[in-house]
Amino acid sequence: MNLYAESAKTLTIPDLKAMKQRGEKISCLTAYDASFSTVLDQAGIDMILVGDSLGMVVQGHHSTLPVTVDDMVYHSRIVAAARKRAFVVTDLPFASYATPEQALHNAARLTQAGAAQMVKLEGPKLEIISFLVAQGIPVCGHLGLLPQSVNRAGGYKVQGRDAGQAQQLLADALAIQQAGADCLVLECIPAALAAQITQQLSIPVIGIGAGAACDGQVLVLYDMLNISIGNRPRFSKNFIETAAGIDAAVRSYHQAVKSQQFPGPEHCY
Numbered sequence: 001m002n003l004y005a006e007s008a009k010t011l012t013i014p015d016l017k018a019m020k021q022r023g024e025k026i027s028c029l030t031a032y033d034a035s036f037s038t039v040l041d042q043a044g045i046d047m048i049l050v051g052d053s054l055g056m057v058v059q060g061h062h063s064t065l066p067v068t069v070d071d072m073v074y075h076s077r078i079v080a081a082a083r084k085r086a087f088v089v090t091d092l093p094f095a096s097y098a099t100p101e102q103a104l105h106n107a108a109r110l111t112q113a114g115a116a117q118m119v120k121l122e123g124p125k126l127e128i129i130s131f132l133v134a135q136g137i138p139v140c141g142h143l144g145l146l147p148q149s150v151n152r153a154g155g156y157k158v159q160g161r162d163a164g165q166a167q168q169l170l171a172d173a174l175a176i177q178q179a180g181a182d183c184l185v186l187e188c189i190p191a192a193l194a195a196q197i198t199q200q201l202s203i204p205v206i207g208i209g210a211g212a213a214c215d216g217q218v219l220v221l222y223d224m225l226n227i228s229i230g231n232r233p234r235f236s237k238n239f240i241e242t243a244a245g246i247d248a249a250v251r252s253y254h255q256a257v258k259s260q261q262f263p264g265p266e267h268c269y
């Protein structure tokens, strides 16, 4: 028996980079449990994000701040164990990566023993990113709207609208790539700025409320299934209203991302 047969089926970072290079859009959704992980994987979703958005849609909190590393380890393990092909990324939660040592300790827990393949962290934390990468832990950056900084920002607002902010975001994106990140999420920024950043970076750029030019798209699963609590962001789309069920809705999203029909202008800033 080939010991590597199982892992060989799972998408890798080089696979994702090759998709960017050949212009194939990367489909991504969040998942937090084995059932949804299986549905997404069988629908062909390329990347599953175990997002700290679980603090809002699973735990019912008003922000992502109460989520702990223990919570993320638990959800990452059950999601990763259920999928065969999808690449699994997990969020380092609020205040879990303040120093390189703390970040390494927590990122190792999230990536060890069959958990996630990559950790995502919010903001241009260049020293933390390069330290994790040097230890062999793949990192996904996250710029634009940073939900873990909601108390400083005073709400969930579009970022990068003025020229100075836009220049800073582009500089931060380049610095994150330079620090060794293998992927970048852009959240809630003008489509034109996201297009410029995507074009200038060689690593895959996954957008949420960042326009159609990104290399891939991500949504919170419960938003596109229309079951999340409260108001949904304008950039999300209800895929269940035109589908026969959850599996069909996920397949419809996957197709819409691949064919560049999602996001449309109404989902962009």
Ligand SMILES: Nc1nc(=O)c2c([nH]1)NC[C@@H]1CN(c3ccc(C(=O)N[C@@H](CCC(=O)O)C(=O)O)cc3)CN21
Pocket: 053, 056, 057, 064, 145, 147, 156, 157, 158, 188, 220, 222, 223, 228, 229, 232, 233, 234, 235
């Ligand atoms: N269910 C859910 N979906 C998400 O997309 C999501 C979460 N939770 N939790 C973590 C963050 C928070 N996010 C949010 C939340 C609200 C808006 C929002 O209401 N945006 C306004 C724009 C406000 C402005 O004009 O500046 C919108 O109308 O879309 C955006 C992102 C994205 N993430």
Ligand SMILES: CC(C)C(=O)C(=O)O
Pocket: 030, 049, 050, 051, 052, 053, 054, 091, 185, 187, 208, 218, 219, 220
């Ligand atoms: C919205 C995405 C990018 C995220 O970070 C999450 O689901 O936590």
Ligand SMILES: [Mg+2]
Pocket: 051, 052, 053, 064, 091, 147
């Ligand atoms: Mg998150």
